[in-house]
Amino acid sequence: MDQESTIPQSDPFSLFEIWFGEAKASEPNDPNAMALATANPQARPSVRMVLLKGHGAHWGSGGGFVFYTNAESRKGEEIRANMHASLLFHWKSLRRQIRIEGPLEEVSSDQADAYFHSRPRGSQIGSAASDQSRPLPDRKLYLDRVASLEERYPEGDIPRPPHWTGFVLSPLAIEFWQDRDYRLHDRRRFTRSSPTEAWSNTLLYP
Incomplete structure (x- = not known):
């Protein structure tokens, strides 16, 4: 049995890029699909699938993950009321998950226009x-x-309708999960106190 973790202690954005590239090569449909969890002012959560439309160190205050939506939808109203969210990627063919948590910020009008007209x-x-x-x-x-x-x-x-816009999640936590035999799964969680701080990381019990 392998005694070492298969998840390196590298920059989590770089590790995401590697895993995402492998997902694009293996997943039959929408490797950029992710569950987006939000909550209303009464702390009642809701979740739905959206598509990742940008990611990396150049997005947001300290790197981020981008999606677009109608800000007058349920998720849009919940986001505007509580600018924090969680994302989950599940790549079944690779037996991997990535969980991402952090604050949200809205993209600029120019960025929203550019993506809307690229569709x-x-x-x-x-x-x-x-x-x-x-x-x-x-x-x-x-x-x-x-x-x-x-x-x-x-x-x-x-x-572009003025209420159609995008949001960047700037993560404070990114957790990588890799399936292992006998449910002895491999988990590593990266955290930072703000989007501009350095990352720390630890393995987690499965």
């Missing part, structure tokens, strides 16, 4: 037509709104 035109229209998380009497109403926008903007980019 396929149909996705731009679908987002602009959606009152995300709000009750929908029937699907036809939504599709009618999509058709109306297609008619209004027959070509080119769609203006």
